[in-house]
Amino acid sequence: MDAPQDAVSYRAETRATGGLVAWTLAWTATLALARFGPGFWGDLHPVVTWAAVVANLVVGVGWIVAFTRFLRALDDLQRKIVQDALAIALGAGWVVGFGYVVADAAGLVPVEVEVAALPALMGVVFLAAFVIGKIRYR
Amino acid sequence: MADLRSARAWTQADVAQRVGVSRQTINAIETGKFDPSLPVAFRLARLFELRIDEIFIDEQ
Structure with missing residues (x-):
């Protein structure tokens, strides 16, 4: 059985x-x-x-x-929440990362930013998006 | 689907346990915030002993 x-x-x-x-x-x-x-x-x-x-x-x-x-x-909904959060985190990483590259190349960034800041930012964005997703489908 | 569930005096947790998804998923389906996958839709149809189109309405 x-x-x-x-x-x-x-x-x-x-x-x-x-x-x-x-x-x-x-x-x-x-x-x-x-x-x-x-x-x-x-x-x-x-x-x-x-x-x-x-x-x-x-x-x-x-x-x-x-x-x-x-x-x-x-399950379906939990996977959707995580995948949505991953998409937002990836997008934030790309946009902020390349935005920083461009700004830095133009001499607009006065301080040196550690490379670890990018994965840290993506982690924080993922967590925030995940929590928002859980609340949204509560 | 909420009506079908209520008619059997089942809670959302009861349906979730029988179908193998989280209670949050059942709630999201009932409130229209989320459409189930085909396997889940089939499991719900078997649970309520109805056809899928008798449980879910195509709003398009």
Whole structure:
């Protein structure tokens, strides 16, 4: 006898969510290692630093796979909310990013902005758009 | 769909659990904010023992 649809969906979503959480923690840990590790082992071991950066990239690919699985496990509305938020975040990243490039090339930007500001901005925009989406379909 | 649900004394959570979606999805479908996918529409039709076109109206 097949499992009820709700049980199948719930198990799949729970498994995908758990996987995403695990890969997110792993990616965050490798990112911290790559960022702050050189402060501990210094410039004497550049190979170690390279290994940490490569490890972060490899785990990042795993995170991307986990995120796509998470997206597929969501129900229709939840997937729409996340996809809408992703679209807005991507658009904001493109518009603000290229806007900054143009403004900087024209000498209009008086301060130097860290490159990390762009993914940080996209993350904040995604979170805001996600929350707004959840409220909209409440 | 809200009328069909009420006639069976089911809550939105009951329908959501039987169909395998979130309660928020059922609420969004009932309030017209969201159109279900075909698999979900079929599951709803099986749940209410009706055809899809007896539950959902094409407003175009």
